[in-house]
Amino acid sequence: MSLLRVSGLSKSFGGLKAVDNVSFDLEAGQLLALLGPNGAGKSTCFNMVNGQLPPSSGSICLNGHELVGMRPRDIWRLGVGRTFQIAATFNSMTVLENVQMALVSRERKTFGLWRATGARYADEAFALLEQVGMGADAKRACGVLAYGDVKRVELAIALANRPKLLLMDEPTAGMAPKERNELMALTQRLVTEHKIGVLFTEHSMDVVFAYADRLIVLARGKLIAEGDADKIRNDPRVQEVYFGTGKTFRPHVPLRGAAGGADGAVERGTTP
Incomplete structure (x- = not known):
């Protein structure tokens, strides 16, 4: 049985069908990228899995438990963690x-949540920070951290719930290429170690092709393609949706010493 099974998922806003009969599975220990151009419906789909939006129809099952109709906090307690495009931490706290x-x-x-946390769960919290490489910064205020480090703290916060499923909304947004690759390599390692399933949205194609085990692509609310990186990269429908007829994904191999460094980016290439 799949960790996550989405079946016939649809969402309408008045006459607009933002998500139209979308189905996919996600296995434990797998990173699944949810892609699509602006307006494709990926954010709507993502938010329905999290319980922030109720679907118009369809099913979302986590280990056989139906999530449709549940509140986000109850879904969280079933083992669904989430990180956000803009990292959500308390800047004044350590x-x-x-x-x-x-x-x-x-x-x-x-009870008394806003009192000093003191030693409550300090050892477990420190162990989580060690997992994401932030143990040495445990006593620093979040507000003084570099953005890439804040993203690591947010990941530790998400792992505090011992998630079976982790939803990551644009995990590398606002990060430099080196930071992007470090965060995703860390996520990939933790996913493998803890057998967590990850569903993530992402605009950086270098991240997607380097780290996703599978990819699904939406366009105008419909699922148009799914498969591994090579299959998606060469899919004519994906090429047309993203770039228009005659354009394709082409891996970019930077020249040594070229400006910008060798970050493994993917550029948009035009075929003759």
């Missing part, structure tokens, strides 16, 4: 306290 807060919430011990 790195450690941010993760401690997530652990307090997990255990539903929210």
Whole structure:
């Protein structure tokens, strides 16, 4: 049985069908990229899986449990973590306290939540920070961290819930190429170690092709393609939707010493 099974998912806003009969599966230990141009319906689809939007029709099952109709916090307690395009942390709190807060919430011990966290769950919080390479910064305020480090803290917060499924909305948005690759390599390692399924949206094609095990592509609310990176890169419908007829994904191999570095980016190439 798949970790996540989405079947016939649809969402309408008045006369607009933002998501139209979309179905896909996600296995434990797999990174699945949800792609599409602006207006394709990927954010709507993503938010329905998280419970932030109710679908008009369809089914979303996590390990056989139907998620449709459940509140986001109840879905979270079933083991669905999430990171956001704009990292969500408490800037005035320390790195450690941010993760401690997530652990307090997990255990539903929210009485006096805003008191000093003290030693509550400190060891477990520190262990999570060590996993994401932020143990040495545990006592620093989140507000003084570089953006890439804030993203690592957010990942530790998401892992505090011991998720079976992790939803990552534009995980590398606003990051430099080196930071992007470091964060996704870390995510890939944690996914493998803990057998977490990851569904992520992403605009950086270098990240998608380097780290996704499978990709699904939406256009105007419909699923138009799914498969591995090579299949998606060479799919004529995907090429047309993204770039128009005659254009394709072409891996970019930067010259040594060229400006911008060898970050493995993917450029938009035009065929004759």
